[in-house]
Amino acid sequence: MSDRQTTTQKIIQYVLNELPAGERLKIQNEVQASPELRAVYERYRVLIGTLKGDAEATATLDHIYDENQFIVALQQRIETQESRRHYSHVLFLAREHVFVVFILFFTAISLMGVWRFKQSHVVSAPIPYAQRMSLKRPSLLAIQQPSMAQDSVFQLAQHHRVPEFHFSIPSWLSVSDVRITKPSLVDIKNP
Amino acid sequence: MEKQNLNMNRVDCADDHDIRAVQQGDQQMFYSIVQRNQSQIFRLAYRFCGQQEDAQDITQEVFYKAYKIIPHWKFKAKFFTWLYQTTLNMARTLRRKRKKIFFVADMTSRIDFTAQQQTITDIEKRERSTQLQRAIDRLPGRQRIVVLLRIYEGLKINQTAEIMRCRPGTVKSLLNQALKRLSQDMPREVVDVR
The missing domain is CATH 1.10.1630 (Creb-binding Protein; Chain: A)
Structure with missing residues (x-):
């Protein structure tokens, strides 16, 4: 310089x-x-x-600037922005979690479908046989073991001289799943 | 000038105290900071962009930013420096967006002249003020800021340097260049009449 x-x-x-x-x-x-x-x-x-x-x-600008009015306006602005920010935060969270919610919903629906599918198999398993036997009196019998059930039904069928006899319990069903909820195979009338 | 700097220091201490109170959960102290600084910020914004509405918008935006920043304020810088910097940045951005000279349009409202008060001297004063502002408005950006901060706001070299993020020597040099340019630009009668 x-x-x-x-x-x-x-x-x-x-x-x-x-x-x-x-x-x-x-x-x-x-x-x-x-x-x-x-x-x-x-x-x-x-x-x-x-x-x-x-x-x-030009130091005093009171004629064009009202300090109190400014503070009120600022307070309103802060309140508005804060509520908007809160709302947008909620929206953001919802958007972030919508995928998770969708996955959970889909999983729930799938599980319900599987459960219903299994239930329907449990119920329908003996039906063709029951129809053949023309069962009338309903009762409930929980069968502990499929093989035992099969044997006892087979014996009954023989005893009542049932000409054709088919009985099967799907192998993928666990023992506890197997229930006869329709008219029981045990009560056979007029075979 | 000394009085102004003493006030600045006092304001700075009060600001720090209020910021700590806000950080401890006393939200009302924020409005005490606003109350203390708003007129300077408005004046600076108004002098820089020349429009009352724009200056009000800038002032509100600056304090809204302050509201958001205060909970995280680390006291590494002076709060008034941050306020001035933010105001100038916003005013500059707005000015760049508009890309036109603001000062000329709204010049009449710079001084409060009511119809009853108007005398020939007042009219002359207003005319001179308009011409001065036109000349300041023609200055390059940083020179204009130096004139506004050093002469209009009465800030010290160090304070101006802090706000402009430059060295004190640069401030001195910019003011020198600005005054040289102003004395060449302004009509002699504007400068001579006092």
Whole structure:
């Protein structure tokens, strides 16, 4: 930086009343000694004075600015934005979890389907046989073991001289699943 | 000037105290910060963009941002510096968006002259103010900011440097360039009449 620039900056600081006492005196002497610097000083003094005068004149903006009204408006803005932010947060969470909810729903539906499918097999397993036997009196009999059930039914069928006899319990059913809930095979009337 | 800086320091301490209170859950203290700083922020925004509505929008936006930032404030910088920086950034962005000179359009409202008060001196004053602002408005961005902060807001070199994120030497140099340009740009009668 040139000396001239530094001096000009010092003059500006001098006019702005920001120089320490020692430097202030030095600049004062320099300005008095040089007509050129005196012209620079004079120019900046008038210019800065004009700007400062304008700054003072426009410092109060009360006629176009109501502080209390501003605070009320700001409060409203904050409340609105906060509630909107909360709502958007809920929406965001819902959007994030919609996939999980869909998967859970689909899994539940599938499980229900499987359960119903198994139930229907449990119920329908002896039906063709029951129809053949023309069963009338309903009762419930839980069969502990498929093989035992098969044997006892077979014996009964033989005893009542049933000409054709088919009985099967699907192998994939567990023992506890097997229930005869329709008219029992045990009560056979008029085979 | 000294008084202004003393006020600044006092404001800064009060701001820190209120920010701590807000962080501890006293939300009402936020409005105390707003109350203390709003007129400076509005004035700065108004001087920078020259439109009352824009200045109000900027002021509201700045304080809404402050509301969001205060719970996470780390006290590494002065709060007023952050307020000034945010205001200037917003005003600059708005100005860039509009891409036109604002000052000229709304100049008459800068000084409160009611019909009864108007004298020839007032009219002259207003005319001079308009011309001054036109000249300031023609300055390049950073020079304009330096003039607004240093002369209109009365900030110290260090405070201005902090807000502008530059060195104090740069502030001195920018002010020098700005004043040189202003003295060339402004009509002599505007500068001479005081």
